[in-house]
Amino acid sequence: MSGCNETTDVLLLGKGDNLHQQVLASFPLCDVTEDDLTQNPQFCKLLATLTQYVDKTGLTVPLKTDLDKAEQKLQSKRRQWLRSESLYRGLQEMIQDHSVKKHHTTVPPDQNMFYETMEKCLLVAKCVKQLDPSSTTNQDQPSVLGLTSQHIMELMPLEKNVQRMRQGLPRQLEKHLKGKCLSLLSYYQPEWENESEGLKTIKLAHLSALLEKEKKRAENLKELCRENTFLLQQQTQLYLSELTKCIQLLQTLILEHRLKIQTDLDRKKLDYFEGKCDLVLQKIKMEMVEIQLETYTPDTISAHRKIREKLESELKACTAEKQSVELKLSSFEILGKEFETLAEEYCRLRQEIEMKHWALKELTQYSNK
Structure with a gap:
């Protein structure tokens, strides 16, 4: 009884167009056509059963959950790294801008001291990070020239200069980042460059939402492109299948009817060549008659007749002489x-x-x- 039910399910799987479409949509990365599912109902049933345990990428539900958690952790670590890296690069850019400005204009001493202190602090922090052992391994890194982090910390600027730098750093960093954001806003919308700073600040607050909207739009277009690509592949396979059938039908027609058509064609060609051959022979005869008419005029013919008569008479005389000589020779031979x-x-x-x-x-x- 169970075998009968299984056979009924298989037949339903083999005939359900909606089920075929669902299976194909559930496994977009699998190179399977609807004809394959129709010809292999057991395979179609297997894929329909797997849709309950795997997703479109072929991952199981527990593995997908673990992968999502790992992805979230990776994104969190990436955001932390990007935050610190962005801050470090921003400080480096501020130091570079100050160095360029110092060569073109006169910089106040307190501002010059601020950037020098910040540059020394960044350099000391970078060196300490290079000398400290890695947090991801238990092995100690070999020391460089016998230096330790304590030796490097001794090169820090004066504490009062560091405190003054820390107090003014948020304001300077905010000013620098604001300038970069305004530059990004001008790059994103060049027509906003000539507007007031207040209006730019207001639009800057909505820049992240606009970029997120553009990002989602790009992702939607990418997904639509992927779906269109999959649909194009299906249509291409269907087109190639139909084209193959047409070619096979055409080959059958050629093999069945070519001999009959070829016989009629050969007979017609033979009649044509016979007629053409007769025409060429008649033309040759006509050319020969024309040549003879042009060559042998009435005077020439009469002269030839006289020559012929003379030659015939001479031939007769020679023949008679030959006969008499032969008679004499025969008498001599006796x-x-x-x-x-x-x-x-x-x-x-x-x-x-x-x-x-x-x-x-x-x-x-x-x-x-």
């Missing part, structure tokens, strides 16, 4: 090899006679000259 020797001797004598006739002719021409 006589045998002895006649062949006589024939060669006869040819040799004829050649000698011709050579002597040629030499006699040349000699006669040379004698006549």
